[in-house]
Amino acid sequence: MEAAMGLMRRMPPKHIETALSALLSLLPQHSSDLLSQVDQPLQVLCDVDSGKEFILCEYNRDADSYRSPWSNKYHPPLEDGSLPSPDLRKLEIEANDVFTIYRDQYYEGGISSVYMWEDDNEGFVACFLIKKDGSKMGHGRRGYLQEGAWDAIHVIEVGPVEEGTAHYRLTSTVMLSLTTNNDASGMFNLSGSIRREMNMDLPIQEGHLCNMGRMIEEMEGKLRNSLDQVYFGKTKEMVCTLRPPSEVVMRLPET
């Protein structure tokens, strides 16, 4: 299992799905571990009641059905599907509403879903999901991308409130792929994923949603920045190592 995870960490991102299905057939005894630990592109369903789309993940799944955050109903219908408590559902509804606006302001499109459930130690867990198709066929405002996908998964474990403070543990994953294609420069694709964790103890007078939202906003900013500055930068560095830009080559004979 450790070797399998090591392999998946090093696998080129666009082969993740193929590699995962290969590992599943090699290690059927670890299939649930593999499926829960390897991040895959997010899938979407349409809520029949509200007509809105919602995102599928392990956290809104029960048997083979997925709960919509809009209607609180399972798709396909499932009797006795587990539901959050009424109080938590109230927070979930509010989180979905506010997160929709947050998503619109940062993503100018896309789909978001928030799921919450009680955990075993008097706290709760919330999962914030965003899926954006940034291609010119999708929600790409500027039309630069032939293909563009951003999937963000934020899972926050919220501890019990003690003396007006709660502990928040956020684990965020972003998977992305972007492709530009034109006659002058051909096909150019960058894809990948990163995952980071953030822990904070915060006073709750402004509410859980406010705390969770700020953490997610900060984290998304950091992840976007790392991808842009570090990860894309490293692949560019590699290209320039393979074939240094001409100025560098000109300097070589002198040294």
Added chain:
Amino acid sequence: MVRENNLLVDRCFDCMVIISSFAELGKNEFLDPRTAQVAIIDHVKQVCTEERPATDEELPSPYVEEFRYALDAEILKYIGEAYPKGVCSVYCGNGKDVEGPGADFELVVVICASRHSPQNFCFLPLNLPVSNSTSINLEHSSFLDTILVDMDSNGSWRSVWNIEFKDDIQVVDLNGKLQVGAHYFEEGNVQLDAKHECKDSTIIQAAEDSAISVASIIRHHETEYLASLEASYSNLPDTTFKDLRRKLPVTRTLFPWHNTMQFSLTRDISKELGIGK
């Protein structure tokens, strides 16, 4: 031995063989046109087991060889200047038995440069010295000194240029396929995959002059392509990447989490007034 899709570079004995379909003579035999040697490869162990001189039938005619040899020399010069760890081969793709002017033939230039970090042998276990003969060469081989530079990353640049000498119209048609990949996976996993095709042409001249103009066309296109890759990168932060997620919200200020009630209120009002969603 470095595997890159269908291009595999093997340092065996004292020559370097690019193992590609262009070099393939039989199922285990690959020609190194520069040394006129044939490497016999064990595909399972992925090592070069034996080497023999190529037979006359396996080599191009003296006429074609003159063009091939001249181009190889020019490409070698170019590779030496442009790719610090590059290797190249020039094969005869078609018409290797053409004896003189009056018929068409085709040369194929294969250029590859790659870097692999030693920590990632799980993908490239065959970079390790496998047999005595390869290990001797590997000690002198250049890729080991990249160890400290690129820890968790791999990369490769490959170009394949089909160069058709069309005798009837006295034109050389060039068709290039360039492919660049880079993979960085330290605390994350990000990959570049880029492809480009280009065409150009020139007139047929004597072998050496043809070689000079073909090599300069290749150099020109590959330099332009590198510049366009750099442009793609520099467009990322403010244009391309913005279509996935903006750095700041459309309001240009951080999201007002402390004041989200305003949204529900505005939404309620717009709902009642029948505007918006």
